[in-house]
Structures are given as structure tokens and as C-alpha cells.
Amino acid sequence: MIIDRLYEAVESKGHVCVGLDTDLSYIPEFLLKKHTNISDVIFEFNKTIVDSTADYASCFKVQIAYYEAYGLEGLLAYKKTLDYLREKKEIIIADIKRGDISKTAEMYAKGHFEGDFESDFITLSPYMGLDSIEPYLDYVKNKEKGLFVLVRTSNEGAKDIQFIDTAEGEKIYTTVGKKIQTLGENYLGKCGYSSIGGVVGCTHADEGREMRKTHDKTFFLIPGYGAQGGGADDVAPLLRDGNGGVVNSSRGILLAYKKADGKPEEFGAYAREEAKKMKEAIGNVI
Numbered sequence: 588m589i590i591d592r593l594y595e596a597v598e599s600k601g602h603v604c605v606g607l608d609t610d611l612s613y614i615p616e617f618l619l620k621k622h623t624n625i626s627d628v629i630f631e632f633n634k635t636i637v638d639s640t641a642d643y644a645s646c647f648k649v650q651i652a653y654y655e656a657y658g659l660e661g662l663l664a665y666k667k668t669l670d671y672l673r674e675k676k677e678i679i680i681a682d683i684k685r686g687d688i689s690k691t692a693e694m695y696a697k698g699h700f701e702g703d704f705e706s707d708f709i710t711l712s713p714y715m716g717l718d719s720i721e722p723y724l725d726y727v728k729n730k731e732k733g734l735f736v737l738v739r740t741s742n743e744g745a746k747d748i749q750f751i752d753t754a755e756g757e758k759i760y761t762t763v764g765k766k767i768q769t770l771g772e773n774y775l776g777k778c779g780y781s782s783i784g785g786v787v788g789c790t791h792a793d794e795g796r797e798m799r800k801t802h803d804k805t806f807f808l809i810p811g812y813g814a815q816g817g818g819a820d821d822v823a824p825l826l827r828d829g830n831g832g833v834v835n836s837s838r839g840i841l842l843a844y845k846k847a848d849g850k851p852e853e854f855g856a857y858a859r860e861e862a863k864k865m866k867e868a869i870g871n872v873i
């Protein structure tokens with residue numbers, strides 16, 4: 588099961604998941620000038636970030652929106668980035684947040700678990716129900732692939748829907764979390780966690796703490812660290828026995844050189860330092 592690979596990567600390298608949310612405005616001027624096409628610019632930036640942070644990262648999350656935004660050139664950069672990560676044997680989470688009727692989901696599964704855009708894990712929205720997740724399950728069971736389903740997201744507006752009380756007297760996100768854990772029990776790895784994980788932001792630590800208690804088999808993808816205000820203390824309640832989740836930081840790592848007012852040529856070194864600091868900060872509180 589793919590979750591065993593991720594669990595082992597956390598054991599050996601820590602919890603940091605580097606987010607490759609590469610907006611052109613994050614890329615230093617010297618790199619923008621060096622190439623004539625966008626795909627090469629984005630890819631060289633990503634390659635430097637990957638090479639610089641890999642020692643401290645258990646996985647990389649590639650947010651597809653940042654690539655789709657640049658059309659075909661962006662998608663070419665997306666593919667080159669995935670190929671490079673695979674070549675380096677890094678674990679790839681494609682943040683695609685899909686959710687659709689099962690026939691369409693079959694095509695999303697094929698598109699992101701096979702071919703040009705193949706990744707190890709993808710993110711899904713559960714809004715359309717469990718039948719929208721069904722088409723991915725064969726890949727989870729037989730093809731070493733995994734899912735992270737949105738449960739309690741990191742954004743402020745998460746409350747608008749995820750906090751609505753259900754007829755059973757619990758919040759929608761609680762119900763979703765339970766359904767994901769129940770479904771996931773059919774896809775457990777040797778590590779005790781399921782290859783069907785949940786997305787739980789670290790910007791609301793109290794709910795996270797509750798969820799961790801009941802979700803003993805659900806591995807968490809935890810966004811919200813750094814740019815969204817989450818820190819190591821907020822992450823700790825979401826982890827369990829030193830494992831159980833990976834923590835994403837995108838802008839915090841990609842833009843570390845700008846925040847420090849550092850030399851643009853050294854953006855990789857700043858990203859590395861930030862990933863190292865993050866790994867250590869989380870390591871110190873768990």
C-alpha cells in the first residue's frame with residue numbers, strides 16, 4: 588500500500604510536505620530572463636526547490652491550479668515536475684480536489700493515476716458522495732495509489748458548510764471524517780493507516796485534536812502551516828506517535844527568500860533552510 592511508503596518517509600525524513608504552488612510572481616527575475624518559455628522557467632524553479640528541500644521533505648504536493656493557470660505551457664511544467672519527482676523517487680501528492688459522478692471520476696482517475704500526469708496520491712472533494720470516490724478505489728487496492736479526501740479544510744469559510752449540524756447532531760465534517768475512516772478500513776497498510784487519508788487543516792487545532800482521537804486509521808494531509816498562520820504547536824495535536832500526517836507549506840517555503848529579503852539567486856538555499864526549520868519545529872513538539 589502506498590501509505591506504507593509515506594509512513595516510512597515520515598519516519599526517515601519528518602513531516603514536511605513541500606508545496607509546489609509555483610506562481611510566476613514567486614520566481615526571481617534572473618530565472619524569468621533566462622528562458623524564453625514559461626514551462627522551462629517554472630520547471631527550473633521547481634527543480635531547484637526540490638533539490639534544495641528533498642533532505643527535509645517526506646513528500647511534495649503539486650497544486651494543479653498554478654499550472655492550469657498558465658495553459659499548455661503550465662501543464663508542460665506540471666508534467667516535467669511530476670517526471671522529475673518520480674525520477675528522484677519522491678512521493679507526489681497531486682492537489683487536484685476533484686469530485687464528480689462516477690463515469691467522469693473514472694476519467695479523472697485515469698488522468699491522474701496513469702499517463703502524463705501520474706501521481707501517487709490525489710486530493711478529492713467528498714461533496715458528491717461516496718459513489719464519486721468509488722472509481723478511484725481499484726487504483727488504491729491494486730495499483731499503489733492513495734487518496735486524501737477533504738474533511739476539515741484550513742480556510743476561514745470552511746465553517747459555512749463543514750460546520751452545519753446534521754440530523755444525527757454532529758457537524759458535516761465529523762460525518763465526512765467518519766465515512767472516510769470506515770471506507771479507508773478496507774485499504775489499510777502494514778503501518779496501520781489507510782491509503783485513503785483526510786485533509787485536515789492546522790488552523791483549527793481544537794477540532795483537529797478531537798478528530799485525531801477518533802480517526803486512528805486516517806492519515807492526515809495537513810495544510811495551513813506558515814502563510815495561513817499555522818505553526819508547529821497547531822500541528823502537534825493532529826499527529827500520533829510521531830507519525831500520522833504530513834504538513835504542507837507552499838508559500839512559506841517558496842517565498843522564504845523574499846521574506847528574508849535575501850539574494851534572489853539563493854532562493855533554493857532559503858527554501859532549504861525554511862524546510863529544515865519547519866521539520867525541526869515540528870520534531871520539537873511531538
Ligand SMILES: O=c1ccn([C@@H]2O[C@H](COP(=O)(O)O)[C@@H](O)[C@H]2O)c(=O)[nH]1
Pocket residue numbers: 606608650682739740741742786787788810811812813814815835836837838839
Ligand atoms: O484545506 C485546505 C486544503 C488544501 N489547501 C492547499 O494547500 C496549499 C496551502 O498553501 P500555503 O501557501 O502553504 O498556504 C495550497 O495548495 C492550497 O490549495 C489548503 O490551503 N487548505
